[in-house]
Amino acid sequence: MSEAYLPEALRPQPLIEGPLTTGGLDDQVLQWPDKKPPRAWYVAVTITGILTLIGFTCIGYLLYEGIGSMGNNIPSAWGFPIINFVFWVGIGHAGTLISAILFIFRKRWRNAISRAAEAMTIFALCCAAIFPLIHVGRPWFAYWLFPYPNVRHLWINFRSPLVWDVFAVSTYFSVSLLFWYLGLVPDLASLRERTKSKLRRGIYRIMSLGWVGSARNWLHYEKAYLLLAGLATGLVLSVHSVVSFDFAVSVVPGWHMTIFPPYFVAGAIFAGFAMVVLVLSVVRRTMHLENLITMTHLEVMNKMILAMSCLMGYAYLMEGFTAWYSSNTFIRYIFGNYVWGDTGWAGCLTICCNVLIPQLLWVPKFRRSFPVMIFVAISVTIGMWFERFTIIVLSLHRDYLPSAWGQFHPTWVDFGILIGSFGLFFTLVLIFARTLPVISTTEVKGDLPGAHPRHTREGGDHA
């Protein structure tokens, strides 16, 4: 390889441990959908299912009783629903980053984890979609968010960031789903030919659309995949920027800042990578995929988390600097309030979880240590949730008029729905792990030694 001139530490690590044949890869990855899950899986899915049920019961209560059963009220009108929405949309970003941006940059280590990460994107967006719907108050009118010819002769206001948000998130969801499904089609064809069960065969047969893997099929397929990756790259950077416009376009002190779009995107990738590490470190153990999702993969992701953590630290500092440099009383007060105010513990917790704890990953041993990476991933998840809490609740509850100040008090319904969203996410992840291939076998097959003819490999630029 061309990297021979590099020093030892910079040379690419082998991405697959141990000998593996193309057929062996299929046997290892595609065996799971046909196997009966172990008891531990049933226990896990029961627990997450109960959490989901709690969440949906709370939503049912909310719909029956009215929006007042949640804690959001003037001045903190956004409360938990928007915190959770931004949190879950953010979690989704790692998946598209891995599947699209790293594909464009030809980072081969993405191949083993892209499928699971994309699936997590979709599940996270499912969780995110719940919150704006219940937050609008009357979800049965949610279709008013879209422009359609109606008897009232009204159109939506395209100058509103909230409308941009509707378009950005719904586009993001559709494109992620399409991208994920396109990647799945050849794998589903493999599953179709493997499975013994007649019912599964029928389902896979329909879902794989009669894919035969001819050279002509692949020619168009590769083009489409590359195009989708390029388009999704722009999309993933736009989505959280648009989400941040919900805040930045307003005049609330602490929100009205130009740093918000990049800062939100970095935070989203940060939280997303933490969740990917969290899920994959469990998946590789329980499904015996250590040779495919290796410590090298996890280490690279941990490096990514570290880099993003430093970016977050920079963003927090920059926000503080902007507040100070602006000489604006209100902005200065809000930023002081983030850390020293009544609910200042939330701001302190954010900085601790997002900036301080991930610094552990500077130590190479910790980057490869299972307990440490789990600890860091959980702390980042908590930290990112509280970051949104700080931004949304603490900015709103003490803005310009002291006479309009108020405290935010979440209720049990708020907590129930938050817990339910985690339950839903992990339920979907668990079901996915046992019904669909968690690793894109098609992409990994192309990475195996000897996968491509030698003469094209020598002349080609393929990594």
Next chain:
Amino acid sequence: MPDAVSGVIALFSTAEELVDAIPEVRARGFESLEAFTPYPVHGLDKALKLKRSWLPALVMIMGGLGAVLGFLFEWWTSAVNYPLHIGGKPLNSWQAFVPVMFEVTVLFATFTAGLGMLFIFNKLPFFGNPILDSDAIKGITRDKFALMIQPVGGALDVDAASAALVSAGGSNVEVVMAKAHPPARGSWWVKTFLGILVACVVAGYGTSLAIKIYPTIKPMVEMEDQAKLDAQKADGFFKDGHGMQLPPEGTVPRGYMPILAKTPEEAGKTLFNPLPITAKVLARGRTLYDNHCAVCHGFLGRGKPLLDKFYQASPANLQSKTFRDVPDGYIYDVISKGKGAMPSYEADISSKDRWAIIHYVRALQRSQHAREEDLQ
């Protein structure tokens, strides 16, 4: 019609063997070739002399179309069809339209790339492909690489093709037969799938119908039934049972003076026009007369309604001698309280405006019954 030969297929165990076999088979005179692989193999398109995919061009066009349509739609709704001033911004505030335009562009482009690849370029879903029924497909979707020699003009020498494939290193040579009637529609799983789809639609429609017919649970009752009085509904809070109460007896709205006179004749003796006769007052009076009075009394006050075909009453002729002689206070009282079929205009026309109308009515009368000195 008997089954036709769709091709002769052989398996290779590595991608390299497959790519090397293609020129060998081609050298034996077989031009129509197709390869099947478990993953995209580099260099295969060149070896098979496949043409470039036109997908990127189509995606480019559709993406551009998305951008244009997205922007035009935003401009049309915000600046043409429903122009609404928001925050003092121009109607065509194009900078604010960029985010949605971008999303629409991406949506058009990605769906063209994804679905265009599947439906247009690869012609999927297609379940009648004879390869799907061959033995080779198990290997193709797993770890084998297949090369198929296809008939040219419907003719293929099966034995020669098999020999060519074997000599090029292929194994498991198989003749793929295309069934006369591809089982694309009749298969049980297509029926099952369609059945589930139909069942879902029926169940969904039935549920929505049931909810409409029996609305047993009202969602968000706290939002709909609030602890307040509804203006137009009955309520037990007040003694008379009305949600909305009339103002107390003798209430006078702002800008309105109560008329103490009991009859128009009495008003004619006690009320006098306080306004001076100026061009401005007359213009005001004319506007109000034309808006409120002319529909019945006519633009000249002759009592001929504009809607006389539909209107059965006979409005007063303001040009008649009676009305030329009544004092201003009399007319003021009639406008305020109404007379006969004419309703009260007290709530619609302010006191000052009523006096202005009266000045204008006097001007109208004089225009039709001019005095000697007016003509000089």
